[in-house]
Every structure is written in structure tokens, then in C-alpha cells.
Amino acid sequence: MSEGVHYSDYLQLEKILDAQAPxxxxxxxxxxxxxxxxxIHQAYELWFKQLLYEVDSVAAIMRKPAVNDNSPELQTVVHRxxxxxxxxxxxxxxxDIMETMTPMDFLDFRDMLxxxxxxxxxxFKILEAKLGLKYQHRFGQEYYISQLRPAQVELIKQVExxxxxxxxxxxxxxxxxxxxxxxxFWNNYRNLYTTSLASAEAENKAFFDTVFADEAAGGDRRLSxxxxxxxxxxxxYRGYPILQLPFQLLNNLLEIDEQLSTWRYRHMSMVHRMIGTRIGTGGSTGRDYLKGALDKHYIFAEIARLTSFLIERRKLPALPADMERRLGFVGGA
Structure with a gap:
């Protein structure tokens, strides 16, 4: 009879607990x-591995020719x-844990690294690339892969x-x-939006068209x-049942950008606290590089920009009765 799985063997604790060599x-x-x-950094890398695992799984679902907007597949995407x-x-x-280390504590070993x-x-670079941060959108492109090993560079280029x-x-x-x-609906909504603002109507329509008019396709945009x-x-119209999961998906992407931004900000602030304006150990400009990445590395900014075009719920155009029925659970497309 099998002895079963032991906790330490299953987690390979001997490898993990022996993986710290100051x-x-x-x-x-x-x-x-x-x-x-x-x-702390080993924990970060383990979480990065899990993030890549989750992102790969949802990308595999989204890659399918059709994803039912009221299906377990979309629920899985939203959940993950x-x-x-x-x-x-x-x-x-x-x-917060890292910041229990003072600048002098860090200086005890920083130059050894x-x-x-x-x-x-x-x-982390692969995670950004899988989500959609392309090389041309990066800050500090000269540093991007300069410190990596050839096999790692090749892997990142393959992902991109x-x-x-x-x-x-x-x-x-x-x-x-x-x-x-x-x-x-779009012509009606365009008129409602452009007349609801204080600025000139023609100016509002031009702004609206730069995002939503088919003639505005192309350029350096990620969403058509x-x-x-x-x-x-x-x-x-997220209140309709069939649009609730799609809305949650979009909202999760905005939250991902917000959390990545928060992480970059906290990282930048910590670096400034620890080393001031010194050059990073890897040769980057330290805080200045992190500040540039914070300002530029928004992956889903085009989704966030859409909130500029919302109007009050009470002013929304009424949808055709047949469409309202299909946006509900009964007879949903």
C-alpha cells in the first residue's frame, strides 16, 4: 500500500527552505x-509564476473563436x-514587510548584490508582455532587456x-x-453626450469621434x-443580466492596472527612501526609472478613458424591446 503524500515532500520544502544563501x-x-x-523577492517570483499561470489560462479561453457572454467560460475568466x-x-x-528594513540595514549588504x-x-517582464505592454510602449527601452541572460531575452521576444x-x-x-x-443608437448617444458638456458641441463631437468613429482606426491604439x-x-447597460459578467471582466482589468500602478508607486517610494537618488544595483536610474514606468506603463488605459464618455443613467437612450429581452437571461444571445 502507498504511504501517501507527505506535506514536506509535496511542497518540496527541503528545496525551498534551503534556497536562501545570503x-x-x-x-x-x-x-x-x-x-x-x-x-521577499523569492515570494514575489512565486507569485509572478502564479500570475502567469492565471493569465495563460484566461488567454486560452479568450483565444477561442466564440465565448458565450453568459457561460461558465466567461465566469471562469472573470473569476481568475x-x-x-x-x-x-x-x-x-x-x-510593508520590506519597509521594516531601514536604509542602514540595506547598506549592510547592498553593494554585495x-x-x-x-x-x-x-x-515580471513576461507578465507585462502577456497582458499587453509592448516594447514600443515601454519607458526606458534601453534598459529593458540589457541585464537579462540570452535565454531570458529570447523567451521575452517569443512572448511579444x-x-x-x-x-x-x-x-x-x-x-x-x-x-x-x-x-x-450611436448617433443618438453621440448627440446626447456632446450636448451634455459645457464645452463647444463641435469640439465634443470631434473628441468622441477620435475614439469611436471607424475612421479613427489605426495609429498607436490597442482597442479598435x-x-x-x-x-x-x-x-x-451593465445592469442587464447578460452584460454583468462582461462588465466585471472590464472592471477587473481596470483593477489590474490600478494594482500594478500602486505596486510601482510603492516600489518607487521605497527605493527613494532606501537609496535616495543613487543608481540602482542593476545600472538603472533607480527612482527616476520607476517614476517613468509608473507614468507610462498603463496597459488598459483605453478602457479607463471610456469613463469620460459616460452620461447619467436617467438620460440613457431606451433600447428596443426585443434587445432588452435578449439582454436578460431569457432568450439571451
């Missing part, structure tokens, strides 16, 4: 806080993206050739079945005008 110990200059520093958000919140909270740097976290999650999202939004039935129309429609 440089300060090797040099016979023990620095107490280096153990904390190592474990919610898990991604929860993990990112943990990453932010771990900085050169040229090691968090900038060499290839898993694949369709990212935001591209799969664009495809999914463009397939929304109701779009072709509400052509008159058609996909933007679908996303705004979901936001406006």
Missing part, C-alpha cells in the same frame, strides 16, 4: 536583513482575473510575438452580437473603435 554570509560579514530581502487582482494586492502589501537587480525579473491579452480582448469585444443592431463602442455599451 551573500553577506559567504563573505563572513553577516547582515541580518539580507534573509528578509531574499525571502479577480484572483489576479487579489494576488497583486498581496504584492503591494509585501512592501551588484549587478543583481529586480530589473532582471524576467517573469504572441497575441497579448488586450489583443484577445479587442477581438472578443468586436464580436459582441448587439453592435450591428444599435447603429442608430468597434471594440471601444462595445466596451462603452457594456459599461452603460
Amino acid at each position: 551573500e553577506s554570509d559567504k563573505l563572513n560579514q553577516p547582515a541580518h536583513d539580507e534573509m528578509l530581502f531574499i525571502i 482575473l479577480s484572483r489576479v487582482v487579489s494576488i497583486l494586492k498581496v504584492l503591494v502589501q509585501q512592501i 551588484r549587478p543583481a537587480s529586480g530589473f532582471q525579473s524576467w517573469q 510575438q504572441e497575441r497579448s491579452f488586450i489583443e484577445l480582448l479587442n477581438d472578443w469585444l468586436e464580436r459582441m452580437p448587439f453592435l450591428d443592431e444599435v447603429k442608430d 473603435p468597434r471594440a471601444c463602442r462595445a466596451a462603452l455599451f457594456i459599461m452603460l
